[in-house]
Amino acid sequence: MGMFDTFWGTYTCPCCNREVKFEEQTKEYENVLADFLLGDYIDKGNRNYFYDFIYECPYCDMSSELSIAVRNGQYVGVYYTEEAKKIDIMKLRNIEDGYQRNRDYDKLCIEKLGKDDAGYIEGELVGKNVGDTLTILRTDWKVLDVFKEELSDEFNDEEKRTWKMFFYRPSFIYRVKADGVYRIIAERKHHFGSSHYFYVYEDDFDQLNLKEYYDEKNIHRYKIQDGCTLVAVNVNLYFVRDSFCMADDCLAPNMAIYKWTENSDFSDLERMIFEYFYDGLPRFRWGGYIKGELIMEFSYIKEDDGGLKKELKMLVPEWKELLSENPCIYFEHIELNGLMLPKKLTNFYDYAEAIRLCKKRGKSGFPK
Ligand SMILES: [Zn+2]
Known part of the structure; x- marks a missing residue:
């Protein structure tokens, strides 16, 4: 199988001086499509080494030789390979566990937009009620309106329903407010698993009925789940x-x-x-x-x-x-x-x- 894992990170291109976000696919680990970010413990062997790779700058096409430092199994830094050769890996220090994930999460909390994991739940997803408080992205939201997304009747057609059902995630959609900020929050659970998350969107109900709407520039706009109809719960x-x-x-x-x-x-x-x-x-x-x-x-x-x-x-x-x-x-x-x-x-x-x-x-x- 063509599976892999991915290192994510940034470096400064020595040619054009721009900050480059890299996405380095690797087959050196468990190949389970895992994402490795700065601060993640990636190597269960608790080892110390540099992972070397070559990356081409997307702006100026200049290739750079880069090395990711892995200390006690943790991704602790990105260096030019030239530089890494002079570093004694045993002298590098471990950093905050999940450093990059924590910073990314801080950013979402400040913007009050984006995904927040809610762990796992067993059984059916039970929605919140109007007036309830939802704590998501470190904000206490007051629920104003509650909707749910239901598979449209047209998918009662056996053949269509089979594959739609596979992708369908039971979902509640809330309009919420906190400190004068309004948002739409989607609470979703995987149909065939127990993973459960919240996604905080802009309060833009103009998008509500545009089922085919897709715009990657506006990732924080609520879009109704494919094949679904919105149903007012309260x-x-x-x-x-x-x-x-x-x-x-x-x-x-x-x-x-x-x-x-x-x-x-x-x-x-x-x-x-x-x-x-x-x-x-x-x-x-x-x-x-x-x-x-x-x-x-x-x-x-x-x-x-x-x-x-x-x-x-x-x-x-x-x-x-x-x-x-x-x-x-x-x-x-x-x-x-x-x-x-x-x-x-x-x-x-x-x-x-x-x-x-x-x-x-x-x-x-x-x-x-
Ligand atoms: Zn460049």
């Missing part, structure tokens, strides 16, 4: 409508925040919408949009006895999935004179926009 559901008269509370747009959980259904939604369109509002017919798509109609209907009946009608059968992925409904009204609502809007508020508004204005000032 999230803030945002209702937004534009202010349209002085009887309204003059906040433009009008926003209210409700709770939506996995178990919420049509009657919950109906109750929330009736509350949001309280009786003091003028009688209009409204359309409810998710990401600009018309999914529901809400109207006040005049009954024979002169009374008014509120009616909510869903126009799209998969409304729950759409709402789960993008828990924000934007309402647009038209007068009750036979005008039809457009099926699509180009100007609308979606979840990402609702979050931005909340950050800007705080929770106060929103009618609930």
